[in-house]
Amino acid sequence: MRDVQAAALWVVMVAGMAQLSVEHSLNYRLRPLIENINQQADSYIGLIIESSNHEKPLLNSGLYVPNEGTPNITISGRTFHIGQLNGVDVIYVKTGGGVISTASSAQLLADFFNIKGFVHYGTVGSVNDTLFIGDVVIPSQAAYISNLQWKKYNSKGTLKFGDYNLPTAGENSLGAVTFDPTKVFITHSGVIENVFWFPINSTWADTANNLQGVKLEQCISSEKCLPSEPEIVSGLRAASSDIYVQNAALREFINTQFKVSVVDKSTAMILWVAATVDIPVVVFKGVSNTAGGSTAYSSYNSLGSINAFNAAANFIASIGNPVAASKVMK
């Protein structure tokens, strides 16, 4: 009787393990399909998007053509879309936003596919009053500003909460925070570096900063137009965190403390993964809000992602296929 029970238990355990091993090898079983995708192009540009809102300008542009055989593949719950944008081979992924999902989506993209570099487009909040809704920022550097040390009451720190007491500055039991750099694991050398400012690749930045003929939308309908034409602004700093900033005091602190012009939840993480896997990266961010500043023209926020997409699509044509690019420009 005992033996029968033991045998039955054993059968149940083995069945359970078999099921586990199937689940664990899901990504592994996709490898032949992934291999096939990688063989269909010399390399792909890895396009990283946060949300369906940002995917819309891509789908509406008519510039994206899905791969006929395998238009998409889902790895670890993230769907990777294979196709061509402006005649250039791309794989795009929607991260869903947030720092963890952004970094892991970028890492999956680089680990499974033959990616020659990342292009990221989307929206940002502006913390610099010279920027307008609809402008496109190509950051030269980005910092991750959520790696904090929360200090004891009465300790020194970079952001002291008492400075923001009302009606007058004083002491605050929340104390202060300091901002630490992020550890980066460099694949080819195994070295671990502490980095606060992540740079954009300079070669790609040169191309991005000299794009010709990018169409920047100024109007959301035939009557409703911004007072001036949006611009592409390069050489500014971005700060990324898991915080959606809508607070004027924090906005001003980020701008003055870090000399940062735009804030988001994605740019620094993509630069972080690009540094790890050692591939070039460039970022196009349309201003869609003011992170707690002026609310003027806030209803024009959709221009941010449209204009960022237009700049990214123009860049991909320029970098990926100069012949196709010259056709697109005409």
Ligand SMILES: *[C@@H]1O[C@H](CO)[C@@H](O)[C@H](O)[C@H]1NC(C)=O
């Ligand atoms: C992936 O492609 C298939 C066609 O092969 C399509 O039916 C499906 O909707 C696509 N999935 C996503 C998430 O786009």
Ligand SMILES: *[C@@H]1O[C@H](CO)[C@@H](O)[C@H](O)[C@H]1NC(C)=O
């Ligand atoms: C704000 O943006 C302008 C360009 O629009 C730039 O010249 C200036 O340096 C930026 N300020 C900061 C603090 O980054």
Ligand SMILES: *[C@@H]1O[C@H](CO)[C@@H](O)[C@H](O)[C@H]1NC(C)=O
């Ligand atoms: C930028 O990317 C190009 C193209 O991949 C590469 O040749 C160059 O070394 C990179 N530059 C830096 C500073 O990483």
